[in-house]
Amino acid sequence: MKEKAQVSERFREFKAELTSRPSIVLGMGLRGFLRLLSLKNKWILALVALIWLWTLGFYVLLSTGDYPCENLEFWDSSDFKRCQPLVYYNDLGLGGVRLFLVTLAAISSSGLIANDMTDKSLHLYLSRPISRLDYLIARFIPVFLLLMCVTALPNLIVYVNQWGEAGLEFDWIKNHKWLLLDILILGSFYSASYSIIGLTFSTAINRESWAAGAFFLFVYGSAIIIEIFYLIMLESGVGDDRILLLSVIHLLDIIGFYIFGTQPFFTAFGLEGIDIADIEVFGVFILIIGSCGLFVNWMISQMEANK
Amino acid sequence: MIEARNVIKKYGAVTALDDFTVDIPEGKIGILGPNGAGKSTFVKIALGLIRTTSGSITVLGEDLDRNTVDIRRKIGYMPEHDCIPNSMTGVEFLIEMGLVTGMSLQSATQRTHEILGHLMMGEEKYRKIEEYSGGMRQKIKLAQGLIHGPEVIFLDEPTSGLDPKARQEMLETINGLTEVSGTNVLLSTHILQDVETVCDQVIIINNGKLQMQENVKKLMQRQTDVIQVRIGGSTEDFVKQLKKSGITATSGGRGLHVPYVNDKTFEQIVDSAVKSNCQLYEMERATITMDNIYLEVVD
Numbered sequence: 001m002k003e004k005a006q007v008s009e010r011f012r013e014f015k016a017e018l019t020s021r022p023s024i025v026l027g028m029g030l031r032g033f034l035r036l037l038s039l040k041n042k043w044i045l046a047l048v049a050l051i052w053l054w055t056l057g058f059y060v061l062l063s064t065g066d067y068p069c070e071n072l073e074f075w076d077s078s079d080f081k082r083c084q085p086l087v088y089y090n091d092l093g094l095g096g097v098r099l100f101l102v103t104l105a106a107i108s109s110s111g112l113i114a115n116d117m118t119d120k121s122l123h124l125y126l127s128r129p130i131s132r133l134d135y136l137i138a139r140f141i142p143v144f145l146l147l148m149c150v151t152a153l154p155n156l157i158v159y160v161n162q163w164g165e166a167g168l169e170f171d172w173i174k175n176h177k178w179l180l181l182d183i184l185i186l187g188s189f190y191s192a193s194y195s196i197i198g199l200t201f202s203t204a205i206n207r208e209s210w211a212a213g214a215f216f217l218f219v220y221g222s223a224i225i226i227e228i229f230y231l232i233m234l235e236s237g238v239g240d241d242r243i244l245l246l247s248v249i250h251l252l253d254i255i256g257f258y259i260f261g262t263q264p265f266f267t268a269f270g271l272e273g274i275d276i277a278d279i280e281v282f283g284v285f286i287l288i289i290g291s292c293g294l295f296v297n298w299m300i301s302q303m304e305a306n307k
Numbered sequence: 308m309i310e311a312r313n314v315i316k317k318y319g320a321v322t323a324l325d326d327f328t329v330d331i332p333e334g335k336i337g338i339l340g341p342n343g344a345g346k347s348t349f350v351k352i353a354l355g356l357i358r359t360t361s362g363s364i365t366v367l368g369e370d371l372d373r374n375t376v377d378i379r380r381k382i383g384y385m386p387e388h389d390c391i392p393n394s395m396t397g398v399e400f401l402i403e404m405g406l407v408t409g410m411s412l413q414s415a416t417q418r419t420h421e422i423l424g425h426l427m428m429g430e431e432k433y434r435k436i437e438e439y440s441g442g443m444r445q446k447i448k449l450a451q452g453l454i455h456g457p458e459v460i461f462l463d464e465p466t467s468g469l470d471p472k473a474r475q476e477m478l479e480t481i482n483g484l485t486e487v488s489g490t491n492v493l494l495s496t497h498i499l500q501d502v503e504t505v506c507d508q509v510i511i512i513n514n515g516k517l518q519m520q521e522n523v524k525k526l527m528q529r530q531t532d533v534i535q536v537r538i539g540g541s542t543e544d545f546v547k548q549l550k551k552s553g554i555t556a557t558s559g560g561r562g563l564h565v566p567y568v569n570d571k572t573f574e575q576i577v578d579s580a581v582k583s584n585c586q587l588y589e590m591e592r593a594t595i596t597m598d599n600i601y602l603e604v605v606d
Contacts, residue, residue: 014418014456014488015456016405016408016409016410016414016418016455016456017410017411017414018380018408018409018410018455019409019410019411020409021376021377021409023409024406024407024408024409027406028406028407031403031406115392116392119389119390119391119392119393120386120388120389120390121390121391121392122390123386123388123390124384124386124390124391124404124451125407126356127354127356127379127382127384127386128379128404128407128408128409129376129377129378129379129380129408129409130376130407131375131376134376
């Protein structure tokens with residue numbers, strides 16, 4: 001009886017020690033990331049494994065010396081080590097990533113907000129001491145971290161491996177510090193961009209599988225249509241490189257090549273070099289990502305106000 | 308607990324709250340009103356989920372214009388609609404809600420089991436929520452609002468969609484759990500019985516305006532001992548005549564309400580009607596419940 005009374009007293013006097021908002025958001029994000037990597041998400045794990053194997057295979061192939069550096073006009077050497085700081089990492093990353101990153105982003109991001117909207121648990125999250133922006137960041141973190149695992153992480157491992165081949169000399173790191181930064185920026189750029197676009201589809205179409213399908217079709221569909229249209233225009237002599245900015249994949253690739261300081265090169269149809277002003281490229285990018293952010297924010301604010 | 312000053316909230320051309328001013332003290336307070344009266348809007352504004360068009364609101368001493376997010380550390384919220392993820396178990400869901408509020412894992416886990424213990428949930432707390440009955444889902448929804456030990460919990464139509472038995476159970480649970488945790492309650496509902504069962508005070512809202520704020524017990528006492536009178540002729544003269552006999556009549560329903568003291572009150576009413584040349588059509592001791600007050604105020 002006395003014990004019961006003590007329990008009751010403790011329950012009554014309970015005052016929770018609550019952490020700060022950033023800790024709550026980070027915690028939500030990390031728990032979301034671990035949930036994405038749980039065994040329940042077999043497709044996600046399979047895709048991550050596939051991208052890693054692909055990158056590994058690519059790396060093994062490159063190390064044979066058959067890397068097509070000599071095919072690219074803007075390099076004057078087929079020496080593997082010399083072309084490595086330029087496109088090697090970009091190709092290595094994008095090789096596997098180009099094929100499967102969009103699929104992975106579509107599958108992993110589609111349920112994050114859509115499920116909260118469908119079961120309406122979004123209302124409960126937003127009644128907690130976090131703002132709408134905090135909630136969005138918390139839902140962004142899991143998919144961002146997952147995509148970083150397949151964009152930046154394999155390249156970082158290759159980087160460390162090459163450092164090992166160079167005898168683990170500190171000078172090698174000093175000489176390649178910008179490459180390290182580029183790897184991280186490129187990975188973050190692709191991961192953040194696809195995460196934001198994925199979350200936009202997850203919000204707009206609040207059914208997980210439909211959101212994933214729409215995201216996939218939008219990104220790949222627009223890429224194929226735009227590239228074919230671009231080629232036709234080019235053949236008829238009225239081509240304008242700016243058309244490529246209408247395709248998310250092309251836009252991100254153009255910026256990706258900027259990050260590595262190389263000339264854009266599109267492998268699908270062998271296009272080399274494009275002529276678009278930096279301000280146009282970054283303007284379109286900011287417009288797309290900004291619109292996605294504003295749209296998601298607006299949709300969730302509508303959910304807040306309505307039941 | 309909550310002070311609202313001249314709050315106006317508009318959704319386009321629709322005014323949900325119209326110059327709404329209220330002082331809500333601590334305790335168990337019911338907000339009563341028909342659908343669309345502005346109850347949920349007020350709760351959402353008090354929770355910082357939506358902003359007012361104009362006016363100011365203070366919750367637990369904090370100005371909501373300055374602090375819409377951190378104030379929620381002190382507030383629990385139970386929404387009206389079903390909003391629990393089916394894929395989680397009861398325990399997982401409550402722990403997640405505790406973590407999202409900022410509790411440590413250990414504290415959230417301990418509190419979860421304590422609350423579920425008070426809710427008399429045994430092994431079923433480890434079952435998926437999709438397997439829960441309507442009443443159990445409501446209990447879990449209530450528990451998530453109390454997980455972090457808030458100073459006040461906002462309950463939005465907590466008995467909505469429940470059958471009479473489950474409703475009674477839910478009201479008892481609300482009473483029990485808020486009593487044992489010492490939490491203030493702001494209950495928004497259109498069901499009078501909920502307010503009678505749970506609340507100390509009632510606030511009646513209609514068309515976005517405050518219509519009445521009264522102590523529930525006093526209100527019920529006052530209203531049970533009344534004689535409903537319907538007369539023809541000058542009501543003014545009749546009321547004056549009653550006043551001479553020491554009786555204060557109030558208008559209500561279809562006629563006048565005269566407080567019942569004893570059976571002699573009937574004689575005094577007849578005398579007053581005769582003296583004021585009024586026809587006495589109807590005189591009946593009424594068993595008035597809160598329904599009558601509510602309908603009177605709302606009409």
